[in-house]
Amino acid sequence: MxxxxxxxxxxxxxxxxxxxVKWLRPVTDATFxxxxxxxxxxxxxxxxxxxxxxxxxxxQEACVHLNRTLELIRHHGCKPGVVINPATxxxxxxxxxxxxxLVLVMTVNPGFGGQKFISSTVHxxxxxxxxxxxxxxxxxxxxxxxxxxxxVAEVVRAGAELLVAGSAVFDGHDVTANAxxxxxxxxxxxxxxxVAEVVRI
Numbered sequence: 001m002x003x004x005x006x007x008x009x010x011x012x013x014x015x016x017x018x019x020x021v022k023w024l025r026p027v028t029d030a031t032f033x034x035x036x037x038x039x040x041x042x043x044x045x046x047x048x049x050x051x052x053x054x055x056x057x058x059x060q061e062a063c064v065h066l067n068r069t070l071e072l073i074r075h076h077g078c079k080p081g082v083v084i085n086p087a088t089x090x091x092x093x094x095x096x097x098x099x100x101x102l103v104l105v106m107t108v109n110p111g112f113g114g115q116k117f118i119s120s121t122v123h124x125x126x127x128x129x130x131x132x133x134x135x136x137x138x139x140x141x142x143x144x145x146x147x148x149x150x151x152v153a154e155v156v157r158a159g160a161e162l163l164v165a166g167s168a169v170f171d172g173h174d175v176t177a178n179a180x181x182x183x184x185x186x187x188x189x190x191x192x193x194x195v196a197e198v199v200r201i
Contacts (some may be wrong), residue, residue, distance in 0.1 A: 001024075001028070001030045001031065001032055002033045002035060002144070002164045003016065003020075003033065003034050003035065003053075004016075004022075004033060004037065005008070005019060005034060005035060005036050005037060005038060005134050006037045006038065006110075006111065007037070007039060007046075008019070009016065009037040009038070010037050010038050010039045010061075010062050010087045010104075011037045011040045011110045011111035011112045012111050012163060013112055014178045016118075017044075018044070018047040018048050018050070018051040018143065019051070021034065021048060021051035021052055021053060022050075022051035022052060022102075024052070025051065025052030027122050027185060028106060031054045031055065032052055032053045032054050032055070033054070033057070033102075033142075033162075034055065034056050034057070035054045035057050035083065035104065035144070035164075036048070036056060036057065036059070036062075036063075037064055037083075037111070038057050038062065039171035040060035040062075041058045041059075041062060041063065041069060041128040042063075042068070042069055042072055045069070045072050045073055045076055045078075046076055046120065048077075048078075049073075049076035049077055049146070049197045053078050053079060053095045054079065054082075055078060055081055055084060056073045056078045056079075056080065056081065057081030057083050057102065057104050057105065057142075058070070058073070058080075058081070058083065059082075059083045059084070059085065059110075060082055060083065060084050060088055060092050060093060061084075061085055062087060062094060062161050066082065066096055067095070067096060067099070069106075070096060070099045070100060071083065071099075073097070074099075077102050079101035079102070080099060080100050080101060080103055080143070081100055081101060081102040081103065082100050082102075082103055082104070083094060083103075083105075083106060083110075084102040084104070084105060084106065084124070084125075084184075085106050085109060085110060086106055086107065086108070086109055086118045086120070086121050089124075090124050090127045090128055090131070097131065097132075097135070097139060097144075098135070098137060101137050101139055101140065102139055102140040102141070102142050102162065103128055103139055103140075103141055103142065104142040104143070104144055104162075104164075105121060105124050105125050105128070105141065105142070105143050105160070106121070106144055106145050107121045107122075107143050107144065107146055107147070107151075107155070108144075108145030108146050110144075110145075113166040113167055114166070114167045115145060115146055117145065117146025117148070117151045117152075118145070118146070118147055119154070122154055122155060122158050123158075125141055125143065125155055125158035125159050125160050126158040126159055127173065128141050128159065129141060129158065129159030132194055136192050137177075137179075140161050140162055141159050141160050141162070142162035142163075142164065143155045143160040143162070143164065144158065144164035145163060145164075147163050147168060147182070148165070148167070148168040148182070149168065149181055149182055149185045152185045152189065153186070153188070154180060154189075156186045156189040157189050157190060163182070163186060165179075165182055168182055169182065
């Protein structure tokens with residue numbers, strides 16, 4: 001379960017904090033994929049870990065010392081992930097790819113749901129898949145932003161495995177049917193891939 005955390009500073013929106021994660025934890029044993037779209041993430045990593053996060057992802061753009069931040073996530077018992085915005089090149093992650101369990105490629109500018117998919121980001125997914133293969137790494141590739149039945153095949157073919165979908169799932173009257181349609185489209189694009197359904201709260 002993908003949980004977007006926004007602080008109104010790093011992105012122009014405000015969402016949830018550690019108390020919500022803590023309240024949700026007894027309700028489900030699902031993996032909590034906590035995406036920190038915040039300034040100074042080091043200050044909050046211990047709290048999100050204590051609240052029940054399993055994975056914690058931080059933005060490359062928000063971390064002054066990215067290596068240290070990723071080590072802090074692991075130190076607190078969570079799997080570290082790193083996120084890049086649409087304008088951030090994959091090359092900025094070269095030195096930390098062997099430290100992370102996942103890389104999240106934003107396919108919209110973070111902060112608001114319902115945005116249009118930025119197709120120029122797809123090459124970064126393929127680039128990450130190539131680097132992973134060449135270096136023998138095992139991080140997973142996640143995508144977030146504008147993922148729908150119209151765009152999912154493109155990102156899956158490029159190498160995405162974890163799909164974060166908001167509007168495509170929650171718009172309309174049948175969330176279950178929407179989620180199934182999206183997953184079916186993803187699996188049809190790459191039947192042998194490790195595609196997982198991840199839903200945003």
